[in-house]
Amino acid sequence: MARPPLRRRVRDDRGSLSAYFISATLAVIPLLGLVVDGGGQVRATQRADLVADEAARAAGQQIEAGDAIQGDRVVLDNRSTQAARDYVVAQGLEVDSVVLEPGGREITVRTRATYEPVFLGAIGLGPWTVEGESTATLAQTDLDGEEYRR
Numbered sequence: 001m002a003r004p005p006l007r008r009r010v011r012d013d014r015g016s017l018s019a020y021f022i023s024a025t026l027a028v029i030p031l032l033g034l035v036v037d038g039g040g041q042v043r044a045t046q047r048a049d050l051v052a053d054e055a056a057r058a059a060g061q062q063i064e065a066g067d068a069i070q071g072d073r074v075v076l077d078n079r080s081t082q083a084a085r086d087y088v089v090a091q092g093l094e095v096d097s098v099v100l101e102p103g104g105r106e107i108t109v110r111t112r113a114t115y116e117p118v119f120l121g122a123i124g125l126g127p128w129t130v131e132g133e134s135t136a137t138l139a140q141t142d143l144d145g146e147e148y149r150r
Helices: 016-060 065-070 079-090
Strands: 094-100 106-115 128-137
Touching (some): 079 106
């Protein structure tokens, strides 16, 4: 009597894609967090720089009117540092420093903000502090737009 041929066992592969998708998902979620939170941190830094720019501009408008009207010299007065601080606070950021340079022709504003990560905060990363900085320099020009100093 002849023996029946051996049957090969067919391997059951049900569920093998589930393991693949689970491992792929676990790898993609942190990458998504890096993209979203990295972009958020860049936007927060850009906003801190923008607020510093505008605060320096607001401070630069606070000149000593008496000398400027006579055409003698253009310098910032003591109100300029307070104007910069007021602007930064009104925008919801923190003032790191406001420095009026000797001579009163330049002011530097540094701001600070906190970024709360969306995805990476879930695993304990953050919050992150971002900073912005800007300097405004006064320029005195003649009617032709040429800069001069007195």
